[in-house]
Amino acid sequence: MIHEIAELTIQPGTNAAFEAAVAQAVPLFQRARGCVSMRLDRTFERPETYRLVIGWQTLEDHTVHFRGSEDFQAWRALVGSFFAEAPKVEHIETVVTGFGS
Template identity: 70%
Template sequence: MIFEIAHIQIKTGSHAAFEAAVTRAVPLFRSAQGCESMRLERSIEHADGYRLVVGWTTLEDHTVHFRGSEAFQSWRALVGEFFAAPPQVEHMNTVVVGF
């Protein structure tokens, strides 16, 4: 499994609406090919900072299948208005599991 980590900065004062929009988007990820998990984390130090962490079976499940889907367009329609800047996305492999 690979993890997509999207670093998201939202517009100040839109936390509740953004989090509600992400909640509405959960079914889009749940039904996406190869999507194994999805969670949203909010920064404690930087109140407008979030990390969307999505587990995908393969990189292509995210970069090809999801990004090329209507579900991705729906995702962006739900949350795009809250972005203060374009999300910064990276893909990670787990290399050490400590415990």
Template identity: 75%
Template structure:
């Protein structure tokens, strides 16, 4: 299992509209090959910054399957206009679970 963590900084005063656009995009991720979960988290100390956390079965499910799909283009169409700068995307894997 791989986690995609995208740090997204949005334009000022666009929180409600951005969150609504991400909610509208949920079905795009639900039907994506290998996508097992997604959530959007807002950074408390920086309210115009979010973490989009997506659980993928494999790295390629994100980097090849989803990014090469029409649904990825639809995702960017829904949310891209809110970006203050390009998202920073990293992938992680769990190496230890404490409890």
């Protein structure tokens, strides 16, 4: 399994509307091929900065199947207008688990 971590910086003052739009998008991820988890975290020090963390079974489930889907277009339609800059996306894999999840 891999995790997509997207750093999202939104327009100031749009937090509540952005968070509502992400909540509305949850079903898009739930039905996406290979998507096993999804969460949105907000940064304390920079309240307009979020981390979207999505678990995928394979990298291609995100980069090929989801990105090439109508649901990806729907996702961008829901949240794209909130972005103050282009999202920064990385994919990670766990190599050591010390404890916890």
